[in-house]
Amino acid sequence: MLNTLSQGSPTGQPPLLIVHGLFGSARNWGVIQKRLSDAREVFAVDQRNHGDSPWQDSQSYFDMAEDIAKVIEANGGKMDVLGHSMGGKAVMVLALTRPDLVNRLIVADVAPIAYQHSQDSLIQAMKGLDLDGLTLRSEANRRLSQTVGSEAVRAFLLQSLDLKSTPPHWKLNLDVLEAEMGKIVGFPELSGAFTGETLFVYGGASDYVQPGYQPTIDRLFPHNTMAKIDGVGHWLHAEKPREFEQIVRDFIA
Numbered sequence: 001m002l003n004t005l006s007q008g009s010p011t012g013q014p015p016l017l018i019v020h021g022l023f024g025s026a027r028n029w030g031v032i033q034k035r036l037s038d039a040r041e042v043f044a045v046d047q048r049n050h051g052d053s054p055w056q057d058s059q060s061y062f063d064m065a066e067d068i069a070k071v072i073e074a075n076g077g078k079m080d081v082l083g084h085s086m087g088g089k090a091v092m093v094l095a096l097t098r099p100d101l102v103n104r105l106i107v108a109d110v111a112p113i114a115y116q117h118s119q120d121s122l123i124q125a126m127k128g129l130d131l132d133g134l135t136l137r138s139e140a141n142r143r144l145s146q147t148v149g150s151e152a153v154r155a156f157l158l159q160s161l162d163l164k165s166t167p168p169h170w171k172l173n174l175d176v177l178e179a180e181m182g183k184i185v186g187f188p189e190l191s192g193a194f195t196g197e198t199l200f201v202y203g204g205a206s207d208y209v210q211p212g213y214q215p216t217i218d219r220l221f222p223h224n225t226m227a228k229i230d231g232v233g234h235w236l237h238a239e240k241p242r243e244f245e246q247i248v249r250d251f252i253a
Contacts (some may be wrong), residue, residue: 007038
């Protein structure tokens, strides 16, 4: 079972489940989870090979969707489900294969298509980080800056570095994530459609959701609404968290 964090109490409204993206964790969503829990119970999970969840030999979307299904089934059944990036693809596969478990679907800055980019360079940077004698996050940031230029990306990645353990270690199964990168940037061939209400939220400065992807979105998720947040990139929920939160809140209300 995936490591699961919960906030709030049952209210009669469907619970909300939040699924993070590649290199992320449930704790990345802690503030948004807590704020949304004023109206309903909100769960957030660590995906396999991330955070405090078990390490597995696969990172396929069918396996990720099955992991999420088990969490929903263990916590009462049908939920509203929100996923970002890799998590967005995972919840789309869940909705297409187990629509009985999904009430409303929210997909953050990703489309049901195969991308050409890869995150292998970040995996190599994390693997190459010298962890010897490392005790301070500031020093980890300095060392990682030699291979990762973006301060924001370094801060995000370093949230998955456990400096309290001896020796320090990444809470990411980097070997499996590297081996499965083709599946992660891809998207499985699926027939049928999810007929529930679906919201695609995307960043105006991101290239993950483009007009040319709309026919595929319409085919798989015919009852979709598109919402753009101007001036943000792929990590839209971190760049404009209050605007992102309000869009989600309005949709599931």
